[in-house]
Amino acid sequence: MHVLITGAAGMIGRKLAARLIGDGTLNGRPLSKLTLIDVTIPQRPESATTIVTAIGADIADPAAAGDAIGGRPDVIFHLAAIVSGEAELDFDKGMRVNLDGSRALLDAIRAAGDDFHLTPLTSYGTQKAVIELLLADYSRRGFVDGIGIRLPTIVVRPGPPNKAASGFFSSIIREPLAGAEAILPVEDSVRHWHASPRAAVGFLLHAAAIDKDSLGPRVNLTMPGLCCSVAEQIAALRRIAGEKAAGRIRREPDPLVMRIVAGWPSRFDARRALALGFRAETSFDEIIRVHIEDELGGAIAA
Numbered sequence: 001m002h003v004l005i006t007g008a009a010g011m012i013g014r015k016l017a018a019r020l021i022g023d024g025t026l027n028g029r030p031l032s033k034l035t036l037i038d039v040t041i042p043q044r045p046e047s048a049t050t051i052v053t054a055i056g057a058d059i060a061d062p063a064a065a066g067d068a069i070g071g072r073p074d075v076i077f078h079l080a081a082i083v084s085g086e087a088e089l090d091f092d093k094g095m096r097v098n099l100d101g102s103r104a105l106l107d108a109i110r111a112a113g114d115d116f117h118l119t120p121l122t123s124y125g126t127q128k129a130v131i132e133l134l135l136a137d138y139s140r141r142g143f144v145d146g147i148g149i150r151l152p153t154i155v156v157r158p159g160p161p162n163k164a165a166s167g168f169f170s171s172i173i174r175e176p177l178a179g180a181e182a183i184l185p186v187e188d189s190v191r192h193w194h195a196s197p198r199a200a201v202g203f204l205l206h207a208a209a210i211d212k213d214s215l216g217p218r219v220n221l222t223m224p225g226l227c228c229s230v231a232e233q234i235a236a237l238r239r240i241a242g243e244k245a246a247g248r249i250r251r252e253p254d255p256l257v258m259r260i261v262a263g264w265p266s267r268f269d270a271r272r273a274l275a276l277g278f279r280a281e282t283s284f285d286e287i288i289r290v291h292i293e294d295e296l297g298g299a300i301a302a
Helices: 011-023 062-070 084-087 092-113 125-140 167-177 198-209 232-243 255-262 271-275 284-295
Strands: 002-006 031-036 052-058 074-080 149-150 182-184 191-195 221-224 228-231 249-251
Touching: 002 011, 011 031, 011 198, 031 062, 031 167, 062 092, 074 092, 084 092, 084 255, 092 125, 125 149, 125 221, 149 198, 167 182, 167 232, 167 284, 191 198, 191 284, 198 284, 221 271, 228 232, 228 284, 232 284
Parallel strands: 002 031, 002 074, 031 052, 149 221, 182 249
Antiparallel strands: 191 228
């Protein structure tokens, strides 16, 4: 089986590639080739025995999208996107990458005349709504065989922060666990919908195995997650890492971040996804423990 991942240099793309290499199969079929595409050349997973091709290309370029599809992948995980804060600050860039890039990929698939398990993830605002409609219509017409995955905010993201307005949800856990100070730009009462990177990879792999007949025309699915407040996040951090870690959070209101976050829904009805077998964490303590296990080797700062 040949798998293509766009946005493969991103956090979820890297974890998904590593999981696929580790498993060696997808849907019970051996993984024969893995193609990784991003604007910067993605890093090859360590100890990869499968044929891995890493490509630096802009998927919003129709030629690049056509080249990617020319390799005839059996499954596509479409993760290439500009994050929320960056898309808000640079409208043209957000539209080009989130909307035009997804459209270029869909059109390349349509031109190839094959069926694919295409799983584009969240874009932002109108860009997301438009591409979800396009995905549903392209699937209805038989151009692609697609499922759209609406991810919760993924925490705790490893590595340095990006430009997502939601980045603080991770930093107020990640930095204190590492012994560093974190900035909280919103009120403790803010509520949001979360799942771990481990759960996100699980969503993608499960989506690739879904029987499309069970979806009908509604091919875009809201993933399960955990609704909690910032205060509840911090309480979970305190339970797991102690008062000293929780004391490393400094409150510094940011009007732009507060405005963006205030426009986001905080609860979702994921009953369709749950009925189809998608699963996520049920407590924020569990989400923090996943980060400690997967990224910190089980150790936290004193």
